[in-house]
Amino acid sequence: MRSFLLHLSENKRLAPLIMNNAVSRRVARRFVAGETLDDAIEAGREVNRTKRSASLDLLGENVSDEAGARHAAEDYLTIFDRIAREKLDANVSLKLTQLGLDLGAPLCQELLEGIVAHAAELGNFVRIDMEGSAYTQRTVEITRRARTKHPNVGTVMQAYLYRAEQDVKDLLSAGCRMRLCKGAYKEPPDIAFQKKRDVDANYIKLMEMLLSSGIYHGIATHDPPMIQAAKKFVRERNIGRELFEFQMLYGIRTDLQQQLVREGYRLRVYIPYGTDWFPYFMRRLAERPANLVFFLRNLMPQSTRPHDE
Numbered sequence: 001m002r003s004f005l006l007h008l009s010e011n012k013r014l015a016p017l018i019m020n021n022a023v024s025r026r027v028a029r030r031f032v033a034g035e036t037l038d039d040a041i042e043a044g045r046e047v048n049r050t051k052r053s054a055s056l057d058l059l060g061e062n063v064s065d066e067a068g069a070r071h072a073a074e075d076y077l078t079i080f081d082r083i084a085r086e087k088l089d090a091n092v093s094l095k096l097t098q099l100g101l102d103l104g105a106p107l108c109q110e111l112l113e114g115i116v117a118h119a120a121e122l123g124n125f126v127r128i129d130m131e132g133s134a135y136t137q138r139t140v141e142i143t144r145r146a147r148t149k150h151p152n153v154g155t156v157m158q159a160y161l162y163r164a165e166q167d168v169k170d171l172l173s174a175g176c177r178m179r180l181c182k183g184a185y186k187e188p189p190d191i192a193f194q195k196k197r198d199v200d201a202n203y204i205k206l207m208e209m210l211l212s213s214g215i216y217h218g219i220a221t222h223d224p225p226m227i228q229a230a231k232k233f234v235r236e237r238n239i240g241r242e243l244f245e246f247q248m249l250y251g252i253r254t255d256l257q258q259q260l261v262r263e264g265y266r267l268r269v270y271i272p273y274g275t276d277w278f279p280y281f282m283r284r285l286a287e288r289p290a291n292l293v294f295f296l297r298n299l300m301p302q303s304t305r306p307h308d309e
Helices: 002-008 012-021 023-029 035-048 067-087 105-121 133-147 166-173 198-213 226-234 254-262 278-287 287-300
Strands: 053-058 088-095 127-128 153-158 179-183 217-220 244-249 267-271
Touching: 023 278, 035 053, 035 067, 035 267, 067 088, 067 105, 088 105, 105 127, 127 133, 133 153, 133 166, 153 166, 166 198, 166 287, 179 198, 198 217, 217 226, 217 267, 226 244, 226 254, 244 254, 254 267
Parallel strands: 053 088, 053 267, 088 127, 127 153, 153 179, 179 217, 217 244, 244 267
Antiparallel strands: none
16 A cells, blocks of 8 residues: 555646545645645744744655746745744755756756755755655765755655665765655665565664764654664663754654653654645655545545544
8 A cells, every 4th residue: 555655646647636625635734734834834833832843844846947946946045034034943844856956966956055055144954855766866965065065954864775874874974964764755675675674673773873973863753663762772872862853744643742842852843835745645645554544534424434432
């Protein structure tokens, strides 16, 4: 089912059917703050009110023309301005294909560095999301080049990729901040672990490398065993809770988010918004059975839904 849903996330014909469906739009609002920057700002305010940080993300990927890439870059400048004006505790995440990576690295690098420079002027930080494996090498290279000019940029490592360990080592040598996640794309067995236990083992290995580095990183997971492994490691190594943060997705395991905050850990919520929410929505359905069950239950007529115990 996971593979099937990930395949559907790339289906351009299906996207309008899902996005124009009232039930789908309602369910998507569990995972997506809304379609406007105002929606994201309000979600950020609510997150901050409950002592959590935020990372805003304007949804969109694989822009096919330069005008679209430049428009997205302007949107990100506006996001940073609004964060500063609203005094939110928030940074920004973005995808390089939204900045024209498919059109060539030079354009993408130019737009990214303009955004990072603007964020630096405002004392803020840019997180470069990691996309499918076809973009991994270019994302690492562009991140390293951007960091030679600006320290306020980092990226994401996906633990299911075999290459992630070497990438972590290389980026740590450049002083790069990273978000560690398991990975949300369908990847073949020649480049990625296929079994959960193998992904989990690699995640813990990479997590320990990151937390031992002395650099501030994000440990992104909703998986209680991974969270417990991180807690145990920092306790045994006497690593302060102010030296890293847990990260989770908007609308997912809010109970666990609040528990970590009560325990004194830093917690950042990834808040996506925008009109191009279909691929993100499908990946969220694919990664957790509970998300798919929630969606399917909402498709049922109210009178036929099973009652909660």
